[in-house]
Amino acid sequence: MRKIVNIPNILTMSRIIILPFFAFGFFSRSKFGIYLSLSIFLICCATDFLDGYYARTHKQTTKLGQMLDPMADKILTAVAILFIVGFDFVSIFAIIPAAVILCREIIISGIRDAVTFRHKSFRTSKLAKWKTASQMISIALLMYSKAIDCHYLSMIGEFLFWISAIVTAISGVMYCRRHLLGIG
Numbered sequence: 001m002r003k004i005v006n007i008p009n010i011l012t013m014s015r016i017i018i019l020p021f022f023a024f025g026f027f028s029r030s031k032f033g034i035y036l037s038l039s040i041f042l043i044c045c046a047t048d049f050l051d052g053y054y055a056r057t058h059k060q061t062t063k064l065g066q067m068l069d070p071m072a073d074k075i076l077t078a079v080a081i082l083f084i085v086g087f088d089f090v091s092i093f094a095i096i097p098a099a100v101i102l103c104r105e106i107i108i109s110g111i112r113d114a115v116t117f118r119h120k121s122f123r124t125s126k127l128a129k130w131k132t133a134s135q136m137i138s139i140a141l142l143m144y145s146k147a148i149d150c151h152y153l154s155m156i157g158e159f160l161f162w163i164s165a166i167v168t169a170i171s172g173v174m175y176c177r178r179h180l181l182g183i184g
Helices: 007-016 019-028 029-055 063-088 092-116 124-148 151-179
Strands: none
Touching: 007 019, 007 029, 007 063, 019 029, 019 063, 029 063, 029 124, 063 092, 063 124, 092 151, 124 151
């Protein structure tokens, strides 16, 4: 049995543990707060990459890590989306991609639970990795554009947010086809 307390699992847990500081930055409603939240978000994004890379290259994957890593990603993404929408970092129309992303994450979490309950494998697809990356990039860009008060950058960030919602929806449909319908 692999050791449960290892570097990848510690990195994954750290993403969840530092979220209150991420939230604090938004509630401070200051430039410093935005930069604090952005810095924490970028640290979380880096640890997301590092924990997976380290687990694979050092053969330290665990069942706990396989469960916690997507959960930490979904918590980080959901909290970030709620804050960028709730604190008006995006236009009112960005509620649509936000809803698409959040609904997909809830649906796929349910499917993942059902699949693992049946003791079957639920592997993350390459498109799902691109989905996570596109969400993280668009959220970081939206936060940065707010910090430097750049409307042009904000428009680019919001466009990328819509793109990430499309990628998110496509990957969700692919998971549903594979795990609910047995297609793919």
